[in-house]
Amino acid sequence: MQSAPSGAAVSVREAYKYYGSSKSPKVILDRLNMTVPRGAIYGLLGASGCGKTTLLTCIVGRRKLKSGDVWILGGRPGSVGSGVPGPRIGYMPQDIALFGDFSIRDTMFYFGKIFGMSNAEVEERAVFLHRMLELPPDDRLVINLSGGQQRRVSFAAALLHDPELLILDEPTVGVDPVLRQRIWDHLMYITQTGNKTVIITTHYIEEARQAGTIGLMRNGTLLAEDAPSELLVLYGCRTLEDVFLLLSRKQGRNNQDVVADAEDPDETANNQRNAIQQLQIQHHRQQDNIRRASLEVVSHHQDEQGMNLQRNTTTASTATLTNNADDMHIPSGQRRQLKNRASIAGKMESLLKKNILRYWRNLGVMLFILGFPLLQIGAFFLAIGHDPRHLPIAIVNDEVPWYRAGPGPSYTGGPLFVESDRCMGMSVPGCNMTRLSCRFLDTLDPQFVTKRFYSDVKSAQDAVKKGDVWGTLHFGANFSVGLEERNEKGKDTSDLALEMGELSVWLDMSDRQISLLLKKQILDAYKTFFRELLFDCELNHKYGEIPIQFKPPVYGVEYPSYTMFMAPGVILTIVFFLSTGITCTTMISEVHEGIWDRALVTGITAGEILLSHVLTQLLVLFVQSIECLLLSFFLFGMESNGSILLLTSLTVLQGFCGMCFGFLISIVCENISAANYLSIGSFYPMILLCGIVWPLEGMPTGLRLFSLQLPLTRSTDSMRNIMTKGWGIQEPGVYEGFVATIIWIVALLALCVLGLRIKKG
Numbered sequence: 001m002q003s004a005p006s007g008a009a010v011s012v013r014e015a016y017k018y019y020g021s022s023k024s025p026k027v028i029l030d031r032l033n034m035t036v037p038r039g040a041i042y043g044l045l046g047a048s049g050c051g052k053t054t055l056l057t058c059i060v061g062r063r064k065l066k067s068g069d070v071w072i073l074g075g076r077p078g079s080v081g082s083g084v085p086g087p088r089i090g091y092m093p094q095d096i097a098l099f100g101d102f103s104i105r106d107t108m109f110y111f112g113k114i115f116g117m118s119n120a121e122v123e124e125r126a127v128f129l130h131r132m133l134e135l136p137p138d139d140r141l142v143i144n145l146s147g148g149q150q151r152r153v154s155f156a157a158a159l160l161h162d163p164e165l166l167i168l169d170e171p172t173v174g175v176d177p178v179l180r181q182r183i184w185d186h187l188m189y190i191t192q193t194g195n196k197t198v199i200i201t202t203h204y205i206e207e208a209r210q211a212g213t214i215g216l217m218r219n220g221t222l223l224a225e226d227a228p229s230e231l232l233v234l235y236g237c238r239t240l241e242d243v244f245l246l247l248s249r250k251q252g253r254n255n256q257d258v259v260a261d262a263e264d265p266d267e268t269a270n271n272q273r274n275a276i277q278q279l280q281i282q283h284h285r286q287q288d289n290i291r292r293a294s295l296e297v298v299s300h301h302q303d304e305q306g307m308n309l310q311r312n313t314t315t316a317s318t319a320t321l322t323n324n325a326d327d328m329h330i331p332s333g334q335r336r337q338l339k340n341r342a343s344i345a346g347k348m349e350s351l352l353k354k355n356i357l358r359y360w361r362n363l364g365v366m367l368f369i370l371g372f373p374l375l376q377i378g379a380f381f382l383a384i385g386h387d388p389r390h391l392p393i394a395i396v397n398d399e400v401p402w403y404r405a406g407p408g409p410s411y412t413g414g415p416l417f418v419e420s421d422r423c424m425g426m427s428v429p430g431c432n433m434t435r436l437s438c439r440f441l442d443t444l445d446p447q448f449v450t451k452r453f454y455s456d457v458k459s460a461q462d463a464v465k466k467g468d469v470w471g472t473l474h475f476g477a478n479f480s481v482g483l484e485e486r487n488e489k490g491k492d493t494s495d496l497a498l499e500m501g502e503l504s505v506w507l508d509m510s511d512r513q514i515s516l517l518l519k520k521q522i523l524d525a526y527k528t529f530f531r532e533l534l535f536d537c538e539l540n541h542k543y544g545e546i547p548i549q550f551k552p553p554v555y556g557v558e559y560p561s562y563t564m565f566m567a568p569g570v571i572l573t574i575v576f577f578l579s580t581g582i583t584c585t586t587m588i589s590e591v592h593e594g595i596w597d598r599a600l601v602t603g604i605t606a607g608e609i610l611l612s613h614v615l616t617q618l619l620v621l622f623v624q625s626i627e628c629l630l631l632s633f634f635l636f637g638m639e640s641n642g643s644i645l646l647l648t649s650l651t652v653l654q655g656f657c658g659m660c661f662g663f664l665i666s667i668v669c670e671n672i673s674a675a676n677y678l679s680i681g682s683f684y685p686m687i688l689l690c691g692i693v694w695p696l697e698g699m700p701t702g703l704r705l706f707s708l709q710l711p712l713t714r715s716t717d718s719m720r721n722i723m724t725k726g727w728g729i730q731e732p733g734v735y736e737g738f739v740a741t742i743i744w745i746v747a748l749l750a751l752c753v754l755g756l757r758i759k760k761g
């Protein structure tokens with residue numbers, strides 16, 4: 001292994017990098033060598049897609065070479081003590097890589113705090129950069145700036161901590177020529193003392209003339225690397241563009257001796273003379289620029305210090321000005337301190353502030369985070385589990401004289417029912433065995449069923465078939481007679497009497513819930529009716545009931561509601577999947593916007609970024625869990641016989657598990673659409689398989705065993721046990737939910753680490 005070359009700020013040796021598989025690699029860097037001298041501006045030029053960004057990201061340690069070496073500031077990127085990534089470099093990626101919801105001021109403080117700068121230092125540098133780069137007002141949000149303005153803010157963020165090495169990926173795109181020149185002036189100014197180095201990529205080849213060294217990149221290698229003046233003279237070209245074209249053609253022809261291959265020796269000599277003249281002119285212009293830049297910087301500095309020196313009265317020599325101007329930048333001794341001051345606390349402060357502001361400043365996100373759980377819980381409790389009301393059923397009662405109401409005797413068509421109850425006022429109280437059908441009908445709950453009276457079974461059945469009513473109840477003409485005989489004679493009742501005393505029911509069973517509820521309602525009504533009749537006849541009411549007695553329930557209530565069966569699973573699912581969605585969306589957008597990469601180059605570790613997200617998400621989770629539980633208990637009357645603390649802990653733990661699932665999704669999926677497919681795709685199986693809508697006991701054995709391993713199954717059961725049975729954590733039915741969730745959290749985090757390693761590899 002080679003050692004770090006001395007004198008170079010950056011050295012790249014035999015860099016080889018491809019994308020895609022090793023079988024069909026797309027080679028981007030092909031044994032590339034590059035040397036960036038300390039104190040130089042190095043202009044990296046090349047056509048779009050030639051691999052400049054890839055090379056820069058390998059230099060800052062964000063991508064790994066397949067083979068070859070990179071040294072940066074004397075160490076390898078990422079090696080202990082190299083300071084890279086960290087405050088020694090300032091990286092401006094090609095993407096804007098800033099938080100849209102931050103103001104310009106927030107952006108400066110975000111980066112400043114990461115680098116351990118004090119508030120005063122950030123303020124001072126921000127004022128200077130604001131002026132130099134003509135930034136919009138400090139309180140403007142980044143998202144509302146134009147592309148060029150955003151690029152300038154991004155540039156300012158890279159300059160803020162006055163790093164030793166600036167790596168700038170196309171900082172002048174979308175910037176007007178005057179400002180572009182000012183940027184170059186500033187770069188020339190900061191590098192003139194030899195303390196700072198700049199690597200800059202640009203599409204404007206001619207602006208790169210101002211660089212001390214340029215590298216012309218094509219097809220994964222550097223065609224040439226030298227001072228622009230040397231290149232122009234060496235290849236006898238008027239412009240760098242011509243040099244580039246010439247070298248590209250030669251590379252195409254795979255010619256060994258490019259210089260010797262010049263077309264016409266006279267023309268070459270002529271061009272060389274022109275090039276030298278142009279370079280002399282340019283040299284003078286650069287000196288002027290540096291002087292002007294120095295003057296501006298000093299003037300600004302003096303303004304800041306309240307020295308009231310007028311720019312036009314400044315007569316100090318350029319050397320003096322240059323020295324003074326350098327005061328604007330943090331001196332090297334102080335810079336060493338700055339490096340040391342970049343603390344974990346400062347980084348965490350920046351990251352947490354960023355995460356919270358990201359939510360706080362975004363009304364849509366806030367509404368989603370706080371409003372969506374309420375909406376979901378509200379929708380669930382209002383829509384699910386309540387008994388249907390006013391179900392129409394057809395009554396054909398041959399025991400009561402029928403006459404047609406409404407249409408009159410001449411009526412010939414239409415539905416044969418009347419709105420009024422023909423039994424009204426006809427049921428006889430006490431121990432009286434006449435018109436028992438009416439007495440029975442009176443016990444049907446009017447909230448549950450709406451009675452519609454028909455003259456005959458056929459028309460009632462037609463109404464059922466048309467979907468007008470849910471079923472037909474038919475009382476024969478001798479219903480009461482049959483029932484009386486059955487009561488009196490018991491086992492000696494004749495078959496005819498048994499048949500006469502029967503109520504015939506035809507139900508539309510197409511809707512399971514409604515038909516089962518109707519059946520239950522009719523049976524309950526009969527029980528009530530018969531119990532009251534026996535009571536009135538001074539007989540033991542038990543005589544009329546089936547000989548099974550349900551004692552008070554051991555757990556739960558006599559008629560448990562379906563809402564309460566589903567509620568635990570629904571609450572856990574809401575918290576779990578909200579957490580998954582928020583986490584993976586946030587992570588993927590940060591990666592896509594380049595924010596993650598940029599943060600890593602500042603020296604923040606992936607662990608710190610994850611920790612900041614975990615802490616923020618925990619806060620969100622806690623709020624959402626409390627919201628869901630409060631609403632369920634206080635507004636929708638959910639009851640719990642067990643510890644509320646246990647319920648809250650389990651809910652938060654499930655949300656945490658959902659967050660880990662979100663992390664995994666964001667690692668596995670390249671974009672938000674894929675992440676959405678995966679999270680929605682896992683939502684429905686989870687709902688269906690975790691015993692939330694239907695007991696696991698109804699599943700085939702194999703599927704049940706599988707379901708038991710899913711993250712929401714045991715925790716849903718555990719929550720039910722806490723709520724209905726009042727069990728504590730010592731009960732297996734409760735602690736298993738906690739243990740299973742914790743196992744899932746550990747497994748998901750392990751998969752995240754594995755996924756990250758695979759991706760990095």
Ligand SMILES: Nc1ncnc2c1ncn2[C@@H]1O[C@H](COP(=O)(O)OP(=O)(O)OP(=O)(O)O)[C@@H](O)[C@H]1O
Nearest residue numbers: 019020028046047048049050051052053054055094
């Ligand atoms: N993650 C990736 N996977 C596959 N191919 C990639 C990836 N990143 C970049 N590339 C490809 O590698 C090539 C070099 O890309 P790179 O961004 O380094 O070029 P560039 O010189 O910076 O281009 P530009 O000047 O347009 O920014 C391009 O063809 C690009 O499509």
